[in-house]
Amino acid sequence: MLRVLTAAQMRQAEQAAEARHGMPSALLMENAGRGLADVARSFANPGGRFVVVCGPGNNGGDGLVAARFLQERGARVSVVMVGDAAKLTPESRRNVEALKGFGVTPRGLAEVDAPGRGDVVVDALFGTGLSRAPAGAFADAVVAIRGWRAAGAKVVAADVPSGLQSDSGAPFSPCVEADATVAFGFLKPGQVLEPGATLCGHVHRVDIGMGGESSKEVSGPELFVVEESDARRTLPVRKADSHKGTFGHVLVVAGGRGKTGAAALVAKSALRSGAGLVTVAARSDALDSIQAHSAEIMGIPLEATGPLGLGDLDALVAAAEGKDALVIGPGIPRGDETGALIGELLARVEIPAVLDADALNAVATDLSVLRRAKGPVVMTPHPGEMARLTGKSTKEVQAHRLDVARQFSTGLKVTLVLKGDRTLTSDPDGRVYLNTTGNPGMATGGSGDVLSGICGAFLAQSLPVPAALWTAVYAHGLAGDLAAAKRGQLGLVAGDIVEQGLCEVWLRWER
Ligand SMILES: NC(=O)C1=CN([C@@H]2O[C@H](COP(=O)(O)OP(=O)(O)OC[C@H]3O[C@@H](n4cnc5c(N)ncnc54)[C@H](O)[C@@H]3O)[C@@H](O)[C@H]2O)[C@H](O)CC1
Numbered sequence: 001m002l003r004v005l006t007a008a009q010m011r012q013a014e015q016a017a018e019a020r021h022g023m024p025s026a027l028l029m030e031n032a033g034r035g036l037a038d039v040a041r042s043f044a045n046p047g048g049r050f051v052v053v054c055g056p057g058n059n060g061g062d063g064l065v066a067a068r069f070l071q072e073r074g075a076r077v078s079v080v081m082v083g084d085a086a087k088l089t090p091e092s093r094r095n096v097e098a099l100k101g102f103g104v105t106p107r108g109l110a111e112v113d114a115p116g117r118g119d120v121v122v123d124a125l126f127g128t129g130l131s132r133a134p135a136g137a138f139a140d141a142v143v144a145i146r147g148w149r150a151a152g153a154k155v156v157a158a159d160v161p162s163g164l165q166s167d168s169g170a171p172f173s174p175c176v177e178a179d180a181t182v183a184f185g186f187l188k189p190g191q192v193l194e195p196g197a198t199l200c201g202h203v204h205r206v207d208i209g210m211g212g213e214s215s216k217e218v219s220g221p222e223l224f225v226v227e228e229s230d231a232r233r234t235l236p237v238r239k240a241d242s243h244k245g246t247f248g249h250v251l252v253v254a255g256g257r258g259k260t261g262a263a264a265l266v267a268k269s270a271l272r273s274g275a276g277l278v279t280v281a282a283r284s285d286a287l288d289s290i291q292a293h294s295a296e297i298m299g300i301p302l303e304a305t306g307p308l309g310l311g312d313l314d315a316l317v318a319a320a321e322g323k324d325a326l327v328i329g330p331g332i333p334r335g336d337e338t339g340a341l342i343g344e345l346l347a348r349v350e351i352p353a354v355l356d357a358d359a360l361n362a363v364a365t366d367l368s369v370l371r372r373a374k375g376p377v378v379m380t381p382h383p384g385e386m387a388r389l390t391g392k393s394t395k396e397v398q399a400h401r402l403d404v405a406r407q408f409s410t411g412l413k414v415t416l417v418l419k420g421d422r423t424l425t426s427d428p429d430g431r432v433y434l435n436t437t438g439n440p441g442m443a444t445g446g447s448g449d450v451l452s453g454i455c456g457a458f459l460a461q462s463l464p465v466p467a468a469l470w471t472a473v474y475a476h477g478l479a480g481d482l483a484a485a486k487r488g489q490l491g492l493v494a495g496d497i498v499e500q501g502l503c504e505v506w507l508r509w510e511r
């Protein structure tokens with residue numbers, strides 16, 4: 001798990017590193033500058049020139065140290081200092097003098113020859129200390145860096161591209177676009193949340209001597225990036241004496257006339273994700289075609305007709321007997337009573353419940369129905385469904401994904417999986433787990449049903465919440481990536497994620 005720290009948390013971690021390890025900030029800067037120089041060197045053509053653009057704060061200090069390391073290795077280095085030299089931080093001032101000792105004198109922007117193809121620009125103008133849109137000479141420097149990149153130079157940003165707000169990933173204007181960003185010590189939210197993640201280019205995290213422990217002393221909200229090793233470690237081990245009951249029984253309440261495929265995708269995905277047994281409860285007129293998709297799918301007919309309502313409550317409570325997880329929503333016939341039905345059902349059964357698709361829309365009108373839930377509730381909206389659940393516009397949800405997810409999950413005490421590029425899993429305590437697998441080819445009907453099936457299967461196998469969910473999200477995206485590698489993104493359909501991707505993930509993780 002990679003911890004992601006805000007600017008304020010970074011400062012706390014820096015103080016903790018100094019207190020715990022006796023690591024002075026000057027040494028952190030030395031380590032940061034060396035890491036920055038190493039990455040910059042990897043982007044230059046042989047004989048390429050380096051133009052290091054430094055600002056007035058410690059980000060600029062990192063750039064000065066990097067320039068010294070580059071110079072020491074015989075590179076052709078120019079340093080541009082932007083801002084009032086009198087305002088330099090003590091660390092940066094010391095590094096200006098050190099650099100002069102290496103024969104490099106910082107110049108003004110207008111004095112430096114524009115770099116081009118084969119050259120590297122190091123953007124050390126602003127880092128986590130940026131507090132407003134770059135203006136004046138600072139804006140000119142950002143615009144110059146953007147122009148040099150357009151002319152073919154590679155741009156390597158120190159900590160964050162200058163102009164990008166490191167806590168949110170939202171850019172001021174103007175903002176640097178980088179080919180790579182060197183993250184010092186810990187990742188920052190702006191490096192992993194869009195559009196910041198795209199503006200950063202490839203993020204290289206470098207250790208600078210803060211030690212992983214120092215993040216434990218940091219207060220405030222926790223954000224993590226899930227790594228493959230975390231997801232792989234979560235999978236249950238299959239013991240020799242296992243039997244189908246060992247791996248749980250998922251009840252899928254999904255599907256209706258004209259939408260039987262959704263139920264089949266949930267069921268098949270759950271079966272392909274290790275569930276021992278899967279039963280679909282659906283209206284009789286849909287159940288036969290749902291079960292026709294796969295011999296392994298068992299069925300319970302819901303005898304009434306029309307939308308799911310309170311008249312189905314007893315049948316669903318009975319159907320949940322002996323089950324280990326519930327997935328409800330994909331393709332269900334929804335009506336005025338469906339939300340109340342879901343609330344009553346969750347108040348009677350204790351098993352973990354995944355609400356997706358039309359179950360989300362059904363409860364969106366009155367979320368209080370969820371407050372009596374006996375077991376853990378998981379909600380898996382895409383941005384549009386999240387908009388309906390929160391009363392915000394989809395645009396607003398997307399602009400503030402992290403805060404919206406955290407507020408919702410802590411407010412309602414549910415685990416929320418906010419889907420989209422870089423899906424966020426937010427638990428009732430507000431810990432958020434960010435996913436980095438998946439691709440645009442997965443934006444296809446039924447992809448969400450497949451994820452619900454994986455979630456249901458992992459919960460039925462007694463994986464703990466939220467690990468079951470961020471592992472399911474990781475596996476779902478990886479399955480989509482592996483399937484797209486075979487079929488291309490354009491042609492990818494949800495069934496491919498199940499049939500062409502999931503088993504490859506398990507094979508890869510079981511080795
Ligand atoms: N925290 C750590 O563990 C480490 C941080 N390092 C580097 O330090 C920067 C953060 O440095 P800081 O001095 O706080 O701020 P910046 O250099 O990012 O910003 C410069 C300075 O400029 C002022 N300012 C902010 N916005 C503007 C603006 N729009 N126009 C003009 N001036 C502005 C503000 O006063 C800032 O202080 C971090 O990113 C790392 O690169 C260490 O080197 C490694 C450990």
Ligand SMILES: [K+]
Nearest residue numbers: 123126158160
């Ligand atoms: K920067």
